[in-house]
Amino acid sequence: MSARAKVWWWVGGIAIFLYCLFPVVWIVSLSLKAPADLDDGRFLPSSVSWQNYELILSGSASELFLPALRNSVGICLIATAIAVVLAALCAYAVARLDFPGKAFVLGLSLAVSMFPVISIVTPLFNIWRSVGLFDTWAGLVIPYLSITLPLSIWTLTAFFREIPWEMEQAAQVDGATTAQAFRKVIVPLAGPGVATTAIIAFFLAWNDFVYGISLTSTEAARPVPAALAFFTGASQFEEPTGAISAAAVIVTIPVVVLVLLFQRQIVAGLTQGAVKG
């Protein structure tokens, strides 16, 4: 590669960094502006202020934000756990066993992952109100399975297909019991795929907005994305820009840290079982 070409690839690379980070740096900088500086029209804050964070963590907006954070973490973890367990059983069967309806399993999960969430919300809104699941954790965990389960089935099937399952038999031939062979051979091989799937599924649930705003009405179950949309300022003339920015940064940090830690596996999981972004 010529020196000139190299320079251009570097320029391209740096452009990608700017592209990816630009809106993130902006929302962080907005969250650090003092309330008086929020409308100064500058990209970076002239001085760093933690007032917005105080507002959502201990101030007047904390009554909205903290319960929402708790709801989001709890509901997304439960939905992810259920999805990964069910998907692991299903993906094991698809990857390893011969049974009728394999194609149907994969086709169904693909179809569901392409399904418009809003089409399910309409009937659920009515059903949940009559059975008492409206505005409850269970009322969100169940529909979140429509997001997390199909993706988990696809990604885990892709991962499980890569596992050399004969090694389990080889271990048994060498004198290991079935349980030992499973624990010592299969679990270490399947573990990373399961973890990656769980992370990707958690993202999707964490990202949900439609279910969040449609099937909840109070802080009893409302998740963070929905709560952000309902933030209001101290008066109707005041935009809650600072509070929203600070809350946005807080919900972004754990997710970005997870991505940075598991980037290699996530890229593999996304491209192998690419069902939805």
Place this chain on the structure above:
Amino acid sequence: MSAATTAVPAAAEAARGTRRRAPLSDRRRQEARLGLLLASPAIVVLLAVVGYPILQAVWDSLFNYKLTNPDARSFVGLGNYGLILSDPIWWQALGVTVLITVVTVVVELVLGFALALVMNNALGALRPGLRTAILIPYAIITVVSAFAFRFMFDLTSGFVNAWLPFVGDDTDWFASFGTAVTVISISEIWKTTPFISLLLLSGLAQVPGELQEAAKVDGATWWQRMRRVTIPNMKAAIMVALLFRTLDAFRIFDNIFIMTNGAAGTESVSFLAYRQTIQRLEIGIGSAVSVLLTIAVALIALMFVKGFKVNLAASTRAGR
């Protein structure tokens, strides 16, 4: 699915078969039963969570049914559909949805391909860093990115008007249709292009190196190699990226809700369904809009799979 992947289980099966010395058909039946048993919980949940509500929506869409007046519920057959399809609001929402879908998918495909090329060619220290950076937009929730872009273009808190030389400082981006749709599309593109570029990057990795070399030796220019060798060999990855992004863009909701709340004529089909059901409590009409949206999405998927001959089985496993 492919020959390579079925070969391994087949060999394992053969090994198991000889070891246990059980009659083949018996073992087969047992395996089939176990497979169904393991797969069925997931299938039952999927059908219950998606299948049942959609059937309910089809049923509800046949009634004149308002939650504000539930006693007046009456059967109207396909009346709701007639009402919707003869209303300009539906066609406006459909038009906006198609417009945003086409614009974002085209831009994302071109931009995503450029990003994939850079990642494929970037050298040394830059490469792992790029793979990390590209995942950041993916990891950020849509609502947060929508807020970031809204505040960026906002009249009071934004800096865009001050930065762009050709727009006035008092330009309200969200006040008129063209500019509002532009900002909505930009935030959608920012968030989802990285996903496309990751898919295309794994497609790039599948292009045989020998073919590239041969074309180079034959004196093909960079552009000729791109058109004749690289892109044809990536067709599967491109098609899958297109399909997933098209279906995803067609459901656009979050960005619109945060940025304009449907004002300035930016209401999408998903937004229309939401407004009818959740805000206006028109269960009947909202259900009918939902069903129409489902049909539209199914038609798009069918069009891709039949028209472009996307082999989902092969291409979702792109990258090895």
